[in-house]
Amino acid sequence: GNSVTQMEGPVTLSEEAFLTINCTYTATGYPSLFWYVQYPGEGLQLLLKATKADDKGSNKGFEATYRKETTSFHLEKGSVQVSDSAVYFCALSDTDSNYQLIWGAGTKLIIKP
Amino acid sequence: DAGITQSPRYKITETGRQVTLMCHQTWSHSYMFWYRQDLGHGLRLIYYSAAADITDKGEVPDGYVVSRSKTENFPLTLESATRSQTSVYFCASRETFLPGTGELFFGEGSRLTVL
Numbered sequence: 223g224n225s226v227t228q229m230e231g232p233v234t235l236s237e238e239a240f241l242t243i244n245c246t247y248t249a250t251g252y253p254s255l256f257w258y259v260q261y262p263g264e265g266l267q268l269l270l271k272a273t274k275a276d277d278k279g280s281n282k283g284f285e286a287t288y289r290k291e292t293t294s295f296h297l298e299k300g301s302v303q304v305s306d307s308a309v310y311f312c313a314l315s316d317t318d319s320n321y322q323l324i325w326g327a328g329t330k331l332i333i334k335p
Numbered sequence: 336d337a338g339i340t341q342s343p344r345y346k347i348t349e350t351g352r353q354v355t356l357m358c359h360q361t362w363s364h365s366y367m368f369w370y371r372q373d374l375g376h377g378l379r380l381i382y383y384s385a386a387a388d389i390t391d392k393g394e395v396p397d398g399y400v401v402s403r404s405k406t407e408n409f410p411l412t413l414e415s416a417t418r419s420q421t422s423v424y425f426c427a428s429r430e431t432f433l434p435g436t437g438e439l440f441f442g443e444g445s446r447l448t449v450l
Contacts, residue, residue: 226377254435265339265425265441266378273435311377315434322393323434325377 224249224319228312228326235302236334243297243329245286245312253316255279255288255295256323260309269297269310307333338362341426341442349450354413356445358426364440366429367409369393369401371422372444378425384409385432416449423447 229244247253254273258266270279272288272295279286284299295312312326339360348354360367365386370378380393382401390401398420400412409428413420424445431437 254433256434258439263443265427265443266439267441268438271435321433322380322383323378323439325379327375327377 224253224314224316224324226312226314226324226326228310228329231309231328231330232332233329234332234334237304238301239333241297241299241302241306241331243310243312243331245295245297245326247293247295247312247314249293249314249316249318251317252290253314255286256313256315257284257286257295257297258311258313260311260328262308266311302331302333304333304335307331339426339428339440339442341424341445343445344443345446347448347450348416350417351415354416354447356411356413356424356426356447358409358411358442360407360409360426360428360440362428362430362440363406364428364430365406366432367403368427368429368439369399369409369411370425370427371395371420372425373422381411381424413447416447418449421447421449 225248256271257269259269260266270281272279275290277288309328313323342357368383369381384390384403426442429439
């Protein structure tokens with residue numbers, strides 16, 4: 223079945239550091255891929271998405287490229303801020319899941335000033 | 336204000352009691368979802384609904400009941416709460432069927448503790 227694997231957290235970085243959060247997936251078809259972010263005490267919100275191979279999603283300085291050859295969708299940001307501290311979820315949607323979202327376990331990011 | 340609201344935000348109950356979590360959205364989105372969030376599991380889909388009076392099971396439906404008599408409301412009921420249902424519950428809505436064509440909007444969550 224479909225699945226999403228994220229790197230375990232927490233990930234702790236200093237402000238202005240480069241961020242990578244790894245996400246790999248297993249899917250039989252051609253899934254759409256998503257990153258959602260959950261700020262403390264809030265619900266999740268869509269950060270970015272990519273719907274086909276080689277697409278790059280971007281938003282708020284974050285980027286992720288849909289790599290079909292490595293089945294990956296790693297999240298990157300060149301210079302993180304304290305306000306980026308949150309939990310980040312990778313997710314996929316595929317025909318095998320009746321287009322329902324399959325979620326990774328989440329990666330907690332802590333940015334220290 | 337437009338949006339999706341959940342109530343209560345926090346609830347403590349005892350094993351065997353019935354609990355209902357409410358969800359209300361103001362966008363008239365067709366699709367609504369209930370997820371539970373547990374450490375190490377990410378989000379797991381409990382039930383979803385494509386329209387009023389149309390509901391379907393997700394990944395972990397056992398022990399839960401839903402209804403959707405009006406488009407804007409999607410309550411989740413635990414008929415006889417168990418400790419394993421201690422979790423944070425999120426309601427979400429989306430205008431379109433395909434996740435790639437529309438954004439999923441989440442409520443702020445309801446933290447349920449079953450003693």
